[in-house]
Amino acid sequence: MSRTIVAAVIQQAISSNNKMQNLRETAEHVRDAVEEGAELVVLQELHASRYFCQTEDPEFFDLAEELNGETQAFCCELAAELDIVLVMSGFERRAAGLYHNTAQIIDGEEGVVGIYRKMHIPDDPGFYEKFYFTPGDADGECHGFKPVQTRLGKLGVLVCWDQWYPEAARLMAMAGADLLIYPTAIGWDPEDEEEEQDRQLDAWLTIQRAHAVANGLPVLVANRTGFEASPEDDESGIEFWGTSFIAGPQGELLVSANVEEEGAYLAEIDLGRSEGVRRMWPYFRDRRVDAYGNLVKRWLK
Numbered sequence: 001m002s003r004t005i006v007a008a009v010i011q012q013a014i015s016s017n018n019k020m021q022n023l024r025e026t027a028e029h030v031r032d033a034v035e036e037g038a039e040l041v042v043l044q045e046l047h048a049s050r051y052f053c054q055t056e057d058p059e060f061f062d063l064a065e066e067l068n069g070e071t072q073a074f075c076c077e078l079a080a081e082l083d084i085v086l087v088m089s090g091f092e093r094r095a096a097g098l099y100h101n102t103a104q105i106i107d108g109e110e111g112v113v114g115i116y117r118k119m120h121i122p123d124d125p126g127f128y129e130k131f132y133f134t135p136g137d138a139d140g141e142c143h144g145f146k147p148v149q150t151r152l153g154k155l156g157v158l159v160c161w162d163q164w165y166p167e168a169a170r171l172m173a174m175a176g177a178d179l180l181i182y183p184t185a186i187g188w189d190p191e192d193e194e195e196e197q198d199r200q201l202d203a204w205l206t207i208q209r210a211h212a213v214a215n216g217l218p219v220l221v222a223n224r225t226g227f228e229a230s231p232e233d234d235e236s237g238i239e240f241w242g243t244s245f246i247a248g249p250q251g252e253l254l255v256s257a258n259v260e261e262e263g264a265y266l267a268e269i270d271l272g273r274s275e276g277v278r279r280m281w282p283y284f285r286d287r288r289v290d291a292y293g294n295l296v297k298r299w300l301k
Helices: 019-035 058-063 070-082 160-164 166-174 194-215 273-280
Strands: 004-011 040-042 085-095 098-107 112-117 148-150 153-157 179-184 219-223 225-230 233-241 245-247 253-256 263-270
Touching (some): 004 245, 019 040, 040 179, 040 219, 112 153
Parallel strands (some): 040 085
Antiparallel strands (some): 085 098
8 A cells, every 4th residue: 555755845044035036045945855856845834035924014915925926936837847746835915905824735737736825823922923814714625624636645734823733634634635734934032041942842843743643644844944033123033943844644753854954854755654554543433523512612611
């Protein structure tokens, strides 16, 4: 039942406000991945620009594009040239006053075969995303927690803050995803103590590896690296913690980047292993679906 693919996650520091320069640098990492055999390449969240959500500023809405904007065109041309499946992430202008954090899945010359609009939107110091992004629609052909069919399998694409929610991973798995994929932009407040930074990073790794274990699926995570200063203050900002990784269906790390290094990180993934893992650990068989009704409530008090 073995069905093996080679996948890559791209970890990149974004130091420029020049979108095309950032995309060209991304393309070099993608080409490096393909030279090493990658068939599936995952880019980090909002990879064409700096992480602008550190502040609330209406001028940053100018960074948004229609789905078929220049970032999509660049990525579609790259995916077609290299004949790969590429997961990109961007700031979507859907309509006047309606913006999303949107991943697009591109399958070689076929072009865009599906999209996913980020469902869970954070609003925390340094991550003021609710100011910019509307959550994705729960229903619709290309929306909600629905995997996207590609030549390499069904991709369960989620985005960053979604990675903390077991419900999102489970729904993607239940809908038939072969892989769980997370474009991400997460890091530390440099003022946090080292012990707190360690706890945060360990929690991030643990929750996503747990999604692999609980669903018997490989997990791919592409995160930013490098320091990005706040638009309001060059001394403050976010130190993105990198550590992009690919895990197998038992949560085992197949490849992991360090905090600071940029590049393409590749792993060979046997998609057939999920069947064997699920036979050994049959969580889906033993779920008490008759007893979970309260999960759709906000709280029980």
